[in-house]
Amino acid sequence: MATGRTHRPATRSRGIPEATVARLPLYLRALTALSERSVPTVSSEELAAAAGVNSAKLRKDFSYLGSYGTRGVGYDVEYLVYQISRELGLTQDWPVVIVGIGNLGAALANYGGFASRGFRVAALIDADPGMAGKPVAGIPVQHTDELEKIIQDDGVSIGVIATPAGAAQQVCDRLVAAGVTSILNFAPTVLNVPEGVDVRKVDLSIELQILAFHEQRKAGEEAAGDAGAVPPVAARKQQPATDQGPDGDVPAVMPA
Amino acid sequence: MATGRTHRPATRSRGIPEATVARLPLYLRALTALSERSVPTVSSEELAAAAGVNSAKLRKDFSYLGSYGTRGVGYDVEYLVYQISRELGLTQDWPVVIVGIGNLGAALANYGGFASRGFRVAALIDADPGMAGKPVAGIPVQHTDELEKIIQDDGVSIGVIATPAGAAQQVCDRLVAAGVTSILNFAPTVLNVPEGVDVRKVDLSIELQILAFHEQRKAGEEAAGDAGAVPPVAARKQQPATDQGPDGDVPAVMPA
């Protein structure tokens, strides 16, 4: 019960695959750097290297946007910057509210990467009345009571949640009710949102845990005496049966 | 040239798919919450709802770890918490260094989600000599000069980069040279690392740009009067020739 939409059903936005959309900002960044160095054109090979991807993938990605390259030459940097910006919707202004001005919220408010793209911090919001009026990154913090008013007055459609986990769902509900349809969630919780609302989450703890997994694996393999780079990758199905008892058996540390 | 490893070649760690590994922390969090409420067992359906995923996917994920459930009953919460923790390598202590103690670095240092898992902040490092000795989150900041010594003394294998983009690669190189083999990168740059080093990146700006794309799409579809879900998706190859000049021409909005 209560299986509210949580994952975007991958509606396959236009023709553009989600994986490609996720890479466009990467290309844009590399292109912007080239633009600042006044480089007129760039080949798929060069740009791919700068963005850290495969050149074939890059060309396929661009092919979804249209035929913007010139065979034998490459891509016009300025033109491509514009096309990608337009595709991502960065040619317009996106007012954003940040809710929860703790350490992380303040860091976000100060982050320069927002303004340089089309993003503008419309308001900083915190539940602590003591914070009200205190300027962070040159913007006075406002109390949660003002949330609905701000969103409606400024036509905010993107909200950033940087509150503790306990408050996140409640904040999310209020944001959505007030008209926000895209949410960037930094709180370590699964947010429940109605259909049509996009949620992306950034979870520091999860990223570290994934790294720990790989780290452990490296250590384990090393201990196994396998010094070479690429170990017998495929077909390793056996369980670490040497570890503890057989399947059903419970290792030392156990439930009460 | 210099196409150093940047993406993990999906070495397919053990039998466990990368996608599954990425979800394990999610399950772990949901299970921990249940554990705190002293819930003894949980069905795949319930747990899947709590973690915001499909129940079939969850069962398949768990099947990679082994047969830890009981048919007709579900999964033993405590047991599963242990198994996942062990699989992720959280039963051991992971010392972590955070480099770049600006707003974001400070936020990370204060983030509680680390300690609760097996992660311990071994050191905070900043290039600014004025920061040296100043305590952040109860830990005195140390100067970059100490970096190598700290890593070797504490056996640090995970590093977090929260520096400006310009310094990231240099910091990365030093971390790797000193023995770090997993890096969590918050700087908006593509990091170049040798084989065997894992990099995960968290990019605030990119996440917002992806949201903007979907937001623009929603707005566009609404304006097109297309209330239905799936618009004529495929086969849109024509350029927006009505927009501006031909290929080489640069539209109005442009960088300096």
Added chain:
DNA sequence: ATGTCTTTGTGAACGCGTGCACAAAGATGG
């Protein structure tokens, strides 16, 4: 012991994303 009922574990089908490899397009030089 036997039957019923719940829930897991997984075989199989499908769709998306990736990468190879090459034909077509255009630039450039003679």
Added chain:
DNA sequence: CCATCTTTGTGCACGCGTTCACAAAGACAT
């Protein structure tokens, strides 16, 4: 105008991840 050379755009095949749907496994009641 033709030949050559570079680089794009993409058809195709492959592998990973997701989902469905169901048989097998066990709990529980009688």
